[in-house]
Amino acid sequence: MMNRKAGKEQGSASSKSRRSGIAKLLDDTAVSTYEDVRAIIDAKFELLKIELTEKLSVIASAAVVAVILVVGMTYLLTTVALLIGELLGHPFLGYLIVSLLFLSCFLFFTRFKPLLLRNLIQKILLSLHDYN
Incomplete structure (x- = not known):
C-alpha cells in the first residue's frame, strides 16, 4: 500500500510540475501577447501623431501661401487700378x-x-x- 501512495504522490507531483509548467507557459504567452498588443497600440498612436503633424504642416503652409497670394493680388490690383486711372486721367x-x-x-x-x-x-x- 505504501508503494501505491508513493506512486500517487509522485504522479501528482509530476502533474503539479507539469501544470506549473503549462500555467507558466500560458502566463508568459498572455503577458507577451499583452505587451505586443500594447506595443502595436503605442505604434499606432505614434503613427497617428505623425500623420496629424503632416496634415497640420500642409494646412499651415497652404495658409502662408494664401496670405502671400492675397498680399500679391492686392498690390497687383492696386497697380492695375492706378494704371487704369492714369489712362483715364483720374x-x-x-x-x-x-x-x-x-x-x-x-x-x-x-x-x-x-x-x-x-x-x-x-x-x-x-x-x-x-x-x-
Whole structure:
C-alpha cells in the first residue's frame, strides 16, 4: 500500500510540475501577447501623431501661401487700378472700374450661379486627390 501512495504522490507531483509548467507557459504567452498588443497600440498612436503633424504642416503652409497670394493680388490690383486711372486721367476711375469688376463677380456667383463656384472648387479639390 505504501508503494501505491508513493506512486500517487509522485504522479501528482509530476502533474503539479507539469501544470506549473503549462500555467507558466500560458502566463508568459498572455503577458507577451499583452505587451505586443500594447506595443502595436503605442505604434499606432505614434503613427497617428505623425500623420496629424503632416496634415497640420500642409494646412499651415497652404495658409502662408494664401496670405502671400492675397498680399500679391492686392498690390497687383492696386497697380492695375492706378494704371487704369492714369489712362483715364483720374485715379478714382481706375479704382471704381476694379471695384465694379469684383462686385459684378460677387453678384454673378451669389445671385445667378451660386452652385457654379462650389462645384468648380469641389472638382478642383477632388482632382487633387485623384478622385473622379
